Amino acid sequence: MHRRENFGEPMNNVCDAIDEILKKHPDVEVLFPVHPNPQVRELIHGRWANADRITLAEPLDYVDFIQAMASCYFIMSDSGGIQEEAPSLNKPVLVLRAETERMEGVTAGVTALVGTETKTVFAAADRLLNDEGFYAAMAEKPNPYGDGKASSRITDHLKTYHF
DSSP states (O other): OOOGGGTTHHHHHHHHHHHHHHHHOTTOOEEEEOOSOHHHHHHHHHHHTTOTTEEEEOOOOHHHHHHHHHHSSOEEEOOHHHHHHGGGGTOOEEEOSSOOSOHHHHHHTSEEEOOSOHHHHHHHHHHHHHOHHHHHHHHTSOOTTOOSOHHHHHHHHHHTOOO
16 A cells, blocks of 8 residues: 555554454465555554564565565555556455546456445455455456557567568
8 A cells, every 4th residue: 555545544444454354364464565655654564563464575576576466365455556467467456445547447347446444445355255256256357458468469460561
């Protein structure tokens, strides 16, 4: 989480939801790459510096971040880029915002707009953890942002031109 709209109470609400998830699901672990903004760092480190089953990490480089996304079960984020990338890895995304500019993912069912209210975030995460059909419905749909083959299509198309 890094958006200004989520500073303060909204971020605390999401943290409360994560605490509830960890209480209910003793097998769940959380990786939280902490944004460098001081408002984010102070809240998150102040709350979870020594928490069990929560790993606070410095921001990850791209390769490590993709590896982390590929290794996780699902993602909770307010990041637009993650909303676009995670579906390529078949990872459901709970979008921690009231609205998003990337409605294609919501419409396609690969992301869910859950906001930042504790009960709503917890309920969505709990459902992903408990309802295999719901999880599969989000994870197994095609990425609405593309299939990753654009560069080969462009290359093939350029080969047809005679310069």
